[in-house]
Amino acid sequence: MRRADRLFRLVQILRRRKLSRARELAEELEVSERTIYRDIRDLAASGVPVEGEAGVGYILRDGYDLPPLMFDADEIEALVVGARMVQSWTDPQMARAASDALSKIEAVVPERLRGLIGGIPIAVADIPQEPISVSMPVLRRAIRERSMINIDYGDVKGDLTQRRVWPLGMLFFGSVWLLAGWCELRNAFRVFRADRILKMDVLTERYRPTPGRTLRDYLISEGVEGEVLNGLGR
DSSP: OOHHHHHHHHHHHHHHOSOBOHHHHHHHHTSOHHHHHHHHHHHHHTTOOEEEETTTEEEEOTTOOOSSOOOOHHHHHHHHHHHHHHHHHSOHHHHHHHHHHHHHHHHHSOHHHHTHHHHOOOOOOOOOOOOOOSOHHHHHHHHHHTEEEEEEEEOTTOOEEEEEEEEEEEEEETTEEEEEEEETTTTEEEEEEGGGEEEEEEEEEEOOOOTTSSHHHHHHHTTOOTHHHHTTOO
8 A cells, every 4th residue: 555545544543543653543554553653643744633642542632634545446336335225215305415525525536436437236135115104304414413203103012102302313223213312201321213203303402412312322331342433423
């Protein structure tokens, strides 16, 4: 790998993680820890806001933006396959957004890679979805804006309860979308099947991220680790 490519990847890794240790960076980039120390020093000298020290770890301060990105063949393949999954397994609004994103990617990649957008030989089958009565775009917006919601929820026995929920995030398991949230009725994390939410009202009241009540905290409590948590930040 060219050094310029390695430095670019190093910045990308630092951007997606809260804290990165030299040993972890060296393993991922397949170089020595001494090389990582030198690369970090050179990045800092060139103006990249990297903070930290050997033996502790490194972070990239918020607000740092890279120049416009170029994608290699593997990255394009990952983006296209991911977009096809979104198109097959989500609601029409998100499917359209995935198509628009692919069009934007196609417009910026080099000519030699442009043909990959439509020519990747990986198919994604449609998975029959359980019918959902609430608006998924409205629910996703509530998650983004941290808006409280009231829901009427029918459990597996058919019993109906009314819940006041902090909507934290969506989870996908095969043919079922789940809402992970903090339930004020139970004063605990709860996961709700989207197809069993019979009614939803989005409130003007918003919740504040609270330690112990975040999506990351829920996933950790369920034993999730690795890149899934890295993508959520802190």
